[in-house]
Amino acid sequence: MATRLSGQRWNADEGEGKGGRWRSLWRVYFGPMTTEFDYTRIPELPASVYVAPLRKPAGLGDDWLEPAQRRYSAGEHRIWDDLYARQIELMPGHACREFMHGLERLDLGRGGVPDFHEISEELRSLTGWSVVPVPMLIPDHVFYYHLANRRFPAGNFIRSREQFDYIQEPDVFHDVFGHVPLLTDPVFADYMAAYGRAGWKALKYNRLKALSALYWYTVEFGLILEDDALRIYGAGILSGPTETVFSIEGRSPHRIHLAVDRVMRTDYTISDLQATYFVIESFRELFHLTEQRGFEPIYESLAPGFQYAKTAALDTDHIYHRGTQEYELRGGRGSGARPV
Ligand SMILES: [Fe+2]
Numbered sequence: 561m562a563t564r565l566s567g568q569r570w571n572a573d574e575g576e577g578k579g580g581r582w583r584s585l586w587r588v589y590f591g592p593m594t595t596e597f598d599y600t601r602i603p604e605l606p607a608s609v610y611v612a613p614l615r616k617p618a619g620l621g622d623d624w625l626e627p628a629q630r631r632y633s634a635g636e637h638r639i640w641d642d643l644y645a646r647q648i649e650l651m652p653g654h655a656c657r658e659f660m661h662g663l664e665r666l667d668l669g670r671g672g673v674p675d676f677h678e679i680s681e682e683l684r685s686l687t688g689w690s691v692v693p694v695p696m697l698i699p700d701h702v703f704y705y706h707l708a709n710r711r712f713p714a715g716n717f718i719r720s721r722e723q724f725d726y727i728q729e730p731d732v733f734h735d736v737f738g739h740v741p742l743l744t745d746p747v748f749a750d751y752m753a754a755y756g757r758a759g760w761k762a763l764k765y766n767r768l769k770a771l772s773a774l775y776w777y778t779v780e781f782g783l784i785l786e787d788d789a790l791r792i793y794g795a796g797i798l799s800g801p802t803e804t805v806f807s808i809e810g811r812s813p814h815r816i817h818l819a820v821d822r823v824m825r826t827d828y829t830i831s832d833l834q835a836t837y838f839v840i841e842s843f844r845e846l847f848h849l850t851e852q853r854g855f856e857p858i859y860e861s862l863a864p865g866f867q868y869a870k871t872a873a874l875d876t877d878h879i880y881h882r883g884t885q886e887y888e889l890r891g892g893r894g895s896g897a898r899p900v
Contacts, residue, residue, distance in 0.1 A: 596760075597757070597760040597761075599705075599708040599709065599756075599757055599760070600709065601705070602622055602623065602701065602702055602705045603701045603704065603705060603759065603760050603763055604763075605699075605701050605763065606763060606764070606766070608766055609763055609766050609768065610768075611699050611700050611701065611768070612697075612699070612700075614696070614697060614698065614699055617695050617696075620695070622702070623702060623705070623706070624694050624695070624698040624699070624702050624713070625692050625693065625694060625713070626693040626694060626695055626716055628693065629675070629676045629677075629693045629716060630693070630716045630717065632672070632673050632718060636673065636718050637671070637672035637673055639718055639719065639720075639721065639724070639733075640672055640673045640718060640732070640733060641671060641672065642724075643719075643724070643733045643737070644668065644669050644733075644737065646801055647737060647798070647799065647800075647801060647804070648663075648669060650801055650804045650805070651663070651798075654791065654792055654798075654804050654805070654808055655791060655792055655793075655798055655804075656784050656786055656791040656792060656793045657786060657791070658741075658742060658744075658745040658748065658793065658843070659741050659742055659792075659793060659798065660741075661741075661744065661745070662740070662741025662742055662743070662744040662745065663741045665682065665686070665741075665744050666679050666682055666683075666740065666741060666744065668736065668737060668740075668741070673718060673732055673736075674736055676690075676691045676692070676693060676714065679691055679736070679740060680692075682744075683740070683743055683744065686744050686746075686749075687710075687743060687744060687745070687746055687749035687750075688710050688749070689710045689711070689712060689743045689749055689752075690710065690711050690712070691711075691712050691714050691735075691736065691740060692706065692711045692712070692713055692714065693713075693714060693715075693716040694713040694714065694715065694716065695715075695716055695717070696715065696717075696729060697729060697730065698713055700759065700768055700772070701759065701763060703756075703759070704755075704756045704757075704758075704759025704760065704763075705756070705759075706756065707752055707753060707755055707756025707759070708753060708756030708757045708759070708760075709753075709756070710749070710752075710753050712735070712739060712740065712743060712752075713735075714732055714735035714736055714739075714740070715729070715730045715731045715732050715734070715735050716732065717731055717732065718731050718732050718733060719731045719733065725800075725802075726800070728831055733799060734795065734796075734799040735795075737798070737799050738795030738796065738798050738799035739779070739795040742793060742795075745843065747842075747843040747844050747847055748793075748843045750847060750851075751778075751843060751846055751847045751850070751851070752779070754847065754850065754851035755771075755774075755775060755779070755850070758771060758850070758851075758855050759771065761855050761856065761859065762855070762859070765856075765859035765860070766864070767824075767859045767862055767864075769864075769865070769866070770824040770825070770858070770859065770862050771824070771855075773823055773824050773825075773826055773827075773828055773866070774820065774823055774824050774850070776796075776828045777818065777823045777826070777828065777836075777837075777838045778794070778818070778823075778838070778840070778846060779794065779795060780794050780795055780796035780797075781794040781796050781797055781807070781828075781834050781837060781838075782794040782818075782837070782838065782839075782840060782846075783807060783808075783815060783837045783838070783839045783840075784839065784840050784841070784842070784843075785839060785840070785841050790808050790815065790839065790880070791808075792804065792807060792808065793843075794807075794837075802833065802899055803833050803834075803899075805899075806833050806887075806899045806900075807833075807834070807837055810833075810883075810887070810899060810900055811883065811884050811886070811900055812833075812835075812883050812884055812885055812886050812887035812888060812899070812900055813833070813834060813835055813836055813837055813881075813883040813885075813887075814835065814836040814837070814871070814873050814879065814881065814882060814883040814885075815836075815837050815838075815839055815879070815880040815881040815883070816836060816837070816838055816839065816873065816877045816878065816879050816880065817838070817839050817840075817877070817878035817879075817880065818838035818839060818840050818846070818849070819849075819876075819877075819878075820849050820850055820853070820858065821858055821861075822868070822874070822876070822877070823838055824858060824862065825862065825866055825867040825868050826866060826867075826868045826869075826870060826872070827866040827868065827869055827870045828870055829870055829892075831893075832892045832893045832894075833887060833892070833893070833899055834870070835870040835871045835883070835885060835887075835888045836870055836871065836872075836873075836883070839880055870888075871885050871888055886900065887899050887900060
């Protein structure tokens with residue numbers, strides 16, 4: 561595995577002449593060059609770059625952080641407990657082992673919404689990460705700034721009973737149950753910080769959508785091979801029961817080995833089950849394929865917008881399971897199709 565990966569790294573730099581060769585050597589011996597941007601400041605948003613026009617609640621600074629975690633009512637703590645109880649049952653046989661270790665380590669089922677200070681203290685000692693409260697979805701460039709500095713912005717609110725089964729905006733259950741356990745894994749924790757740093761480059765090349773697709777198909781909806789069995793590491797899957805089963809057992813979706821260039825060209829579904837899941841062999845592979853390869857050559861070769869439909873299966877894909885796409889073709893959630 562190591563040989564194939566380092567081979568890819570050299571190939572990616574071929575044709576760049578001496579400078580490319582030197583950059584490769586630098587990366588091999590000292591890690592990626594990261595002096596180009598100042599990651600301690602919120603990146604500037606170039607005038608050419610479009611981001612969703614989110615309205616910042618009054619009283620928050622440019623970092624969008626709330627001064628403290630909310631105090632939840634007894635009813636809200638019970639919503640956490642009920643969500644946790646439903647989801648934890650499904651984890652064995654579905655979630656990857658690093659996620660299971662993280663869940664145990666952080667003891668997220670001790671009762672009620674976990675305290676951000678307590679889990680941050682534990683995380684800091686393991687991988688240098690912390691969890692910070694935000695009121696809602698935050699702009700991409702601010703999100704990158706926090707990730708690059710090993711802070712995970714987590715929604716401060718929890719869904720209501722009416723939204724128990726489905727919520728579009730990430731709440732504290734999605735963010736803490738879904739995302740935080742993997743931040744205890746050193747390799748995944750490094751990938752997340754590298755992803756944040758990659759945001760600066762995406763802004764520079766105006767390729768935010770491409771980087772978002774990579775985030776979507778890894779951090780939110782990624783699958784991993786574990787002893788030849790598929791397991792889940794994506795938080796968007798792990799925080800809900802339907803997709804936990806559908807992503808692993810459903811006959812509809814494709815399951816395809818992750819190739820970064822391909823994924824960054826692929827459209828995705830925002831408010832329904834995915835038509836395709838991308839599979840990695842290990843977090844180390846994911847880290848090598850992204851951070852150590854560098855994103856510039858990819859951004860330079862990408863056209864704006866997406867090239868592949870979310871249902872596409874290409875001749876060049878390494879396909880583990882070619883899905884029937886019947887859930888998608890019947891119209892998905894809006895049509896009442898069964899997620900099979
Ligand atoms: Fe998420």
